[in-house]
Amino acid sequence: MNNFINARFLKATPILIKGSLTIFIAVGTFSAWQTTRNLWRNFTGMFNYQVTSPTIKDPHILIQQIQGVSELTTTVFVMDAIAPISSQRKLGEWVIGETSLLYIARGEVKAGLDLSKITSEDVSINQDTITIELPAPEILDSKIDVTKSQVYDYDRGFLNLGPDNAPQLQSEAQKQTLNKIKQTACDENILEQANERAIVVISQLMETSGYKNVVVKTSSLETCP
Structure with missing residues (x-):
């Protein structure tokens, strides 16, 4: 009887071992899958980052950054002008010679x-809203581009009796031309254009600093020279 039981047990042993091995493999496979899944979540989670908007908490730092830009040129006016200029040589009340110069200037x-x-009084910050009052626009620079300007004509008159003073005439022509170009720029509302473009530039600058609402106020225009 015992031999018969032992024989049946021995026959069942491979089945038990096979079933246990199958369960073990299944449990191991599930554990490995769970571990791999967790590792994948952790790995992909490294790339699911959020970028927060940069903010400047200290308004004094912001003001220093704005002041660091110093002069903000927003409008450039370019013009060509012709300046005729002359000088005379006199003997008493008599004109004995005249020199003329024609200058074309850029x-x-x-x-x-x-x-x-x-200043700090011009900037106020309320949470994500910043208000800036800009200074009045002004003429920052004006010049004659000598590389694109030239003396078109120089004439000392009959028998060259006019004074030979080309450098002085050219200098005076440049001065008069520059004044004319500046006045034309003012007549074309260069300061108003500078003001409008400054609002756009400063607004974009503040938006990149993390402020959702940017209010830019302008000052009254200065008298254009």
């Missing part, structure tokens, strides 16, 4: 804001 006028004038 002038450039730059307008914008002097951001170094902004």
Whole structure:
């Protein structure tokens, strides 16, 4: 009897071992799958990051950054002008000779804001809203581009009796031409254009600093020279 039981047990032993092995493999496979899944979640989670908007908490730092830009040129006016100029040589009341010079000049006028004038009183911050009052726009620079300007004609008159003073005439012609170009730029509302473009530039600058709402106020225009 015992031999019969032992024989049946021995026959069942491979089945038990096979079933246990199958369960073990299943449990191991599930554990490995769970571990791999967790590792994959952790790995992919490394790339699911969020980028927060940069903010400047200290308004004094913000003001220093704005002032660091210093002069903000927002409008450039370029114009060609012709300046005729002359001088005479006299003997008493008699004109014995006249020199004329014709100068063609390329002038450039730059307008914008002097951001170094902004103070803490001009900037207010309320959570994600910033309000900035800009200084008045002004002419930042004006010059004659001598590389694109030239003396078109120089004439000392009959028998060259006119004074030989080309450098002085050219200098005076440049001065008069520059004044004319600056006045033309003013007549074309260069300061108003500079003001409008400054609002756009400063608004974009503040938006990149993390402020959702940007309010830019302008000052009254200065008298254009």
